[in-house]
Amino acid sequence: MHLDHHEAPVLEALARYRDADELGFTPPGHKQARGADPAVRAVLGDAVFHGDVLASGGLDDRRTxxxxxxxxxxxxxxxxxxxxxxxxxxxxxxxxxxxxxxxxxxxxxxxxxxxxxxxxxxxxxxxxxxxxxxxxxxxxxxxxxxxxxxxxxxxxxxxxxxxxxxxxxxxxxxxxxxxxxxxxxxxxxxxxxxxxxxxxxxxxxxxxxxxxxxxxxxxxxxxxxxxxxxxxxxxxxxxxxxxxxxxxxxxxxxxxxxxTTSPSVLLYAGIDGWRRQMALHGHGLMSRALDLAAEVRASIEAIDGLHVNDEDDFCGPGLAAEFDPLPVVIDIGRLRTTGYRAADWIRAQHHLDLHLFDHRRISAQITHADDASTTERLLSALRDLVDHADALRPAPEVAVPDPEDLRMKQASLPRDAYFSATEDVSWKEAAGRVAAEMITPYPPGIPVVLPGEELTEPVLRYLRTGVEAGMNLPDAADAQLDTVRVVACTAARRRWP
Ligand SMILES: Cc1ncc(COP(=O)(O)O)c(C=O)c1O
Missing domain, CATH: 3.40.640.10 (Type I PLP-dependent aspartate aminotransferase-like (Major domain))
Incomplete structure (x- = not known):
């Protein structure tokens, strides 16, 4: 079947909906922005509401x-x-x-x-x-x-x-x-x-x-x-x-x-438009992004105190098989501060939001949307960061465990632990207990602790020192980790005698 990638069915149907002055006695109740609060319209713009229509019985007919x-x-x-x-x-x-x-x-x-x-x-x-x-x-x-x-x-x-x-x-x-x-x-x-x-x-x-x-x-x-x-x-x-x-x-x-039974047509339109953009222009746009990422990487590498992780760092025997250069991961270890502090400083001073940050790294994601005007801002913020690194020291130490100490025994199924009776215990007393929650540094969102894992001292110390240094743990019952949610002793005895 030959498909024409100039088409964008969702976007075209949205344009038709507007041209036909279609009117829904249906959700969404704002009815093409008419009912939306003027203050909301002023911030979001009416285009958002115009694109927000029912997927079936609106954009398409009721039987699609x-x-x-x-x-x-x-x-x-x-x-x-x-x-x-x-x-x-x-x-x-x-x-x-x-x-x-x-x-x-x-x-x-x-x-x-x-x-x-x-x-x-x-x-x-x-x-x-x-x-x-x-x-x-x-x-x-x-x-x-x-x-x-x-x-x-x-x-x-x-x-x-x-x-x-x-x-x-x-x-x-x-x-x-x-x-x-x-x-x-x-x-x-x-x-x-x-x-x-x-x-x-x-x-x-x-x-x-x-x-x-x-x-x-x-x-x-x-x-x-x-x-x-x-x-x-x-x-x-x-x-x-x-x-x-x-x-x-x-x-x-x-x-x-x-x-959901109420999918957002705005989101469908965004996906549809991306496919058309990439099918028609993807190779050129990605070539440009790759060239730009290479330039940015070289410029950051030239800044004293920073090192950009490249293919040689990430790929090879026992490491990754392939490498995407668009996430620009920067090792700031030589500045003797943490990624958390550096990222907060760059946001406060330069209004730039970095993507990932941990005890020794920050990262900046380059995409096809970037050009010299965006990357220049990034580079000047990074140069300024290095010039002001003194102000970010001394940074609290994060007690990062070795890989083998990071891994805990899976004592029960994640589901069983999560839905068991739980109690909250001091992090200092949680070693040896079975976690009943996920504890996830965010970003990037990879849980350090899963329900059902038997907590250990190195992992608890890592997370606790991490929080003190600026790590964000949004899914923990106690985001400060004064306490950890674990399987209650009675439940543990009942389930795993
Ligand atoms: C590896 C990975 N998988 C899945 C997701 C979830 O994606 P989404 O945010 O689109 O729900 C994320 C989000 O960060 C992710 O990093």
């Missing part, structure tokens, strides 16, 4: 006979070499859960890279799937995790031949990518599907110099946030499907189970 969303999804699938694409307005947080629930069910096993995002852990809690943790590849010197190797998945299947499939995160928010083709082969030798959490990979299909795209590497389903590296609006996500190991109707049904 115009196939507007379906045609937009077909065009997206075609653009990214998938067989089916589904749009989601609940972020990759929903998409990844839908994919997991299609591959495994309550009580079944799934191989999962332990560097998974919190939405994957939420999927485990909701579903009761039993995770078989696959260790990431640790850079001990930099204290950084890269995606697990194919060999690690091979070992996982050898030890758990009943595992229903595998899930790997690639690229990571730091821009390191897995050997997807090899991991897919490991899965397919057993006729098991591979899910790739490619939330950070919306741009990958559109330039050969970027890391392998999951649909080209043989993955069965991949999940992508269009708002992260693409031009979509926040929460716009897609999942793509290929091959025969996953039933598209089952995947659609799982997404239906989790999703």
């Amino acid at each position: 006979k115009g196939r507007i969303l379906e045609r937009a999804e077909e065009l997206m699938a075609d653009a990214v070499h998938a067989e089916h694409t589904f749009f989601s307005t609940c972020g990759s947080s929903l998409s990844v859960k839908a994919a997991m629930l299609t591959v495994a069910a309550h009580g079944q096993k799934l191989l999962v890279g332990r560097d998974a995002h919190k939405s994957v852990i939420a999927g485990l809690i909701l579903s009761g799937i039993e995770p078989v943790w696959i260790e990431p590849q640790w850079d001990r010197e930099r204290h950084l995790a890269h995606p697990p190797s194919a060999q690690a998945f091979e070992r996982g299947f050898a030890e758990h031949p009943d595992a229903r499939g595998a899930l790997v995160t690639s690229p990571t928010p730091y821009g390191s990518a897995a050997a997807l083709q090899e991991i897919a082969e490991v899965c397919h030798r057993r006729s098991r599907p591979l899910i790739v959490d490619e939330a950070w990979g919306a741009h990958l299909p559109f330039h050969p110099a970027l890391p392998s795209w999951a649909m080209d590497a043989g993955a069965d389903v991949c999940v992508t946030s269009i708002h992260k590296m693409g031009s979509g609006l926040e929460q716009g996500s897609v999942f793509h499907l290929k091959g025969t190991l996953i039933d598209p109707a089952a995947l659609a049904s799982r997404a239906d189970l989790l999703g």
